[in-house]
Amino acid sequence: MEEIRDNILARVAEAEREGWLGEVEGLKVSLAGAEDKLAQIDRQSQKATIILGMPTTRSGDVE
Template sequence: MHVRCAMLRVDPHERPRLDEIRVNLIARIAEAEHEGWLGEVDGLSVSLAAAEDKLAQLDAEAARRSTVVHLSLPTFSQIATRPTEPS
């Protein structure tokens, strides 16, 4: 998974894999810091920020989908129980 790609739309079913990638990046950053590989730290930090952004996008999409939008339209039961007017 190329988490840095701005065009990448992560499938919500792939969230566990994205979580794994995030945890792995954190461990790799810690190792790179310990070894003094500053260039590697910078590159991995960019990837970590991208992975966290993708996770935030998934959370925002899930929140958006769970929000109910009331359109002020009558429900079927409201329409079905209305008395009919004689013609």
């Protein structure tokens, strides 16, 4: 996803150099969406990890 954001940034720079104002605006909308998605992914990756502990065997399961 970061590659997509970086690509959009490069396209925005190109559009600004070329004076493609409509393209710049559209790319900025796409950029905002990509940044929102990256933030969402980051928030999800920071959620608490549940530690389940070591599994145990019942005495009847041992051969």
